[in-house]
Amino acid sequence: MRFVPKQIESLWTLFTAPVVWAVHFLASYLSAAVFCAKQEQLAFGFDMLRLAIATFTSVALAMIVLSAWLAWRQWGFGAHDPPHDDPTGHDRRLFQGFATLLLSGLSFVAVIYVAMPLLFVTECWR
């Protein structure tokens, strides 16, 4: 098995990083909501929740970095400049790579945004 996936021809790759963001967001929100609703029945405290979400965040960021690297490769490691509007398969791939790279950047920042409350909130205040 290859560690780094082969280049694939699909539109779906464009959505990799935002999907990672969405999964991270849902995982963070749902685990916090369930924790706060059920904390009296749980054997662990808020710090464990923070640790869990920090773990989600690290995994999510790592996946986004991988997606960004794959996008960077698809973009030819930046050897070509936009606008990538030639009617060729080559330019189409460059466009996909560049757009995916940009989305990875946005998703990276958005994941950090969503994780930041963990730095400041330390219990289930209402």
Next chain:
Amino acid sequence: MTRPETASVKGRQAQAERLRAVWDNPSGWRYWTSVNNFQIGLWYGSAAFAFMLFAGVLALLMRMQLALPENNFLSADLFNQAFTLHGTVMMFLFAVPIFEAIAIFLLPPMLGARELPFPRLSAFGFWSFLIGGVFVCGSIFFNAAPSSGWFMYPPLATDKDFSGIGADIWLLGLSFIEIASIAAAIEIIVGVMKCRAPGMRINMMPLFAWYLLIVAGMILFAFPPLIAGDLLFEMQRMFDWPFFDAQRGGDPLLWQHLFWIFGHPEVYIIFLPAIALMAMIVPTFAQRPIVGYSWIVLAAVGTGFLSFGLWVHHMFTTGLPQISLAFFSAASEAVAIPTGVQIFVFIATMLAGKVILSVPMLFGTGGIAIFVIGGLTGVMVALAPFDWQAHDTYFIVAHLHYVLIGGMLFPVIAGIYYYYPLVDARKLSDHLGRLAFWQMFIGFNVAFFPMHLAGLRGMPRRVFTYPADIGWHWLNLISTVGAFIFAAGVLVVVIDVLRPKHHAPRGETNPWNAGTLEWISEPEENWGVRSIPIITSRYPLWDQKNLASEINEGRFYLPDAQEGYRETLVTSVLDAEPLQCLRVGGTSYVTIVSAASLGAVFIALTFHWWITALICGVVTCAAIIYWLWTGTAEIPEKPRKDVGLGLILPLYVSGPSSVGWWAMFITMVGDGTAFASLVFGYFFYWTIHDDFTAGLAGPGSFWPMVALALFLAAWLALLTARTLNDRGQPFAMRLSLMAALFLTAGGSAAGFMGPWSHAMAPTAHIYPAIVWILVIWMLAHAAVGLMMQVYCLARSLTGRLTDEYDMDLRNVVLYWHFLSITAVVTFAVIGLFPLAI
């Protein structure tokens, strides 16, 4: 680039005449049976615009009432009806549908296609929308309009004494319209992905198409939670199931979650298409390609995703844990990044080009200026502590109108002025346009800016009057004056559109010298494009010399309609390589009959006319089956066809390369989202109670597991049927289909036995109610799955489904993939989860 001569001049004329005849509309009253994207788009847009004017009049009535303190121009109840209907109509009957309309109208010529892949579905969507819209709007004339606010919060809206029949009209009328929106989403996604002109790779796609693709995807995930919410809500109102009744374990907050999971993405579903119009208009008037095409794609996709992480910011004051609020606050701030990117792209394009300040640009830039102010107050209210102060005040009213009118209404008017020549071959008046713009721009700010101040002074939204001595009166008076100036501007636009123009000479085909393909379309012709071109640029009319004349001379693909069918090309997703010649549905009554009978089901349910609802339901089913039987998966008279330029393409394709398969896939993704929302409801109730079963009996594990086993067996039998069909064994295939049929019936009975045998009473408590609703959802889908199996059997027996022509069977198998997932989740949740807690 010149194309070889494909036919003589005379031959080309004959081709054009055949093509024209095939795409022609019927005359007289049968004109209304048209399914052509041009007519449907126009009707859809006109109806949405008319609803907007109606809702605008309601707004003026409200402003009259609020102009003076302690006024009695409107009664409190009528005021409640007016603001509820104003919000509802603007959101559901104008803002979303107008873009479905514009998309249906513009996408085919913009993509170089004859039609979207399912024209009858578009027509069905339009008629559903119109019937539902008239029903909802008409209620106010009988003093029966919904009056609990456009988001219908329980317990007010579930209380029959306070909310009357209006709430049912809202729930059922809008559920019907939501179906129309999902139909449009399917049409748009498949159209953009599979029906682009050859050569129009995804890096060449017009930005409008990119935006619409994302928006249609958002509709697919945003509307179904509301449909699920509507279902729960109506079950409570009709049959007293306690979903939102706290006394019996329900919770009004679940409605708020489901509503806003829809409601916040909705804002972007409205905003992105408006920005998409700007992305078409700005390059034309800067006379240069857009700067940062990829950045726009980033912004569209990024906004599409992030907008789903914002819904709780409408619920900051409901007492959720602060950690939850903080997640949503963070995402609400993050969404400002892609939104800002779009604005900067437009500014950069304008700076890089030489801007012509035409009427569309005036409305566009004016709208963006207003939108930016709304965006800034949006960043303010995204901060939970500020929101606690501003929540439910006029500050929010001001914010949302700045966002929606700046981000949507102004760009739409820009779009009307820009695209009107495609409707009537003439421009609207420049003079009236400028007049309208300044009235609207000034009137808007005079009306809505003071509302920020009124809100900060504590004026709550939705009050029908206020005392004279608390300092709100002059702010309100200014707002009312502004509202009438604004309305006068809208009136000028209406006059400009409606005034007779036939005495004016016909204008040029591309009056703004735009670069995108929709500008070759001629309003006199119904065929979309005379021939389907090969595209090699993002702005083909600027870069591909003689393109328009060669298209109009029929020198590209499908210049003819020899067999008398409406045809368009299906191309590949990434590189738009031609794959299939698709025959699309033509003029038909069946769309109107289906929509009218389905509408009658919803209307009858509102008034609890059960028998009528049942009869209309049967008529709807019959109409849809007739529609499918006569109009889909038809076996062509020959397997392949010469589409011109020496290219021969298949006429029938099944499985993942067919448009029908994708339509089923997309429908089921939406359907799965609604189901996921119900499952979310189950676990939501689990979180809010220490023991959400309240000690009541559950469905047990036995019957749910039996049901699951039978459904999975039915699914396997169906997979076997498909394999046998591939091997050319029709008899064995039919046997396998029949086995699947019996297994489905058995699974449904077993599924029903779970809650039934344990005498679960859904009106007693939330636990039996939510279990029953999951089971009912499953059984309803099983019933549809059963009908599909019978349909395939009938198609096979009549020779319409063979090993070579197997589209029906493949689509049904796809449906069953989703159904088996639904079965696994439903029965595992209701049967096994109670054991785990």
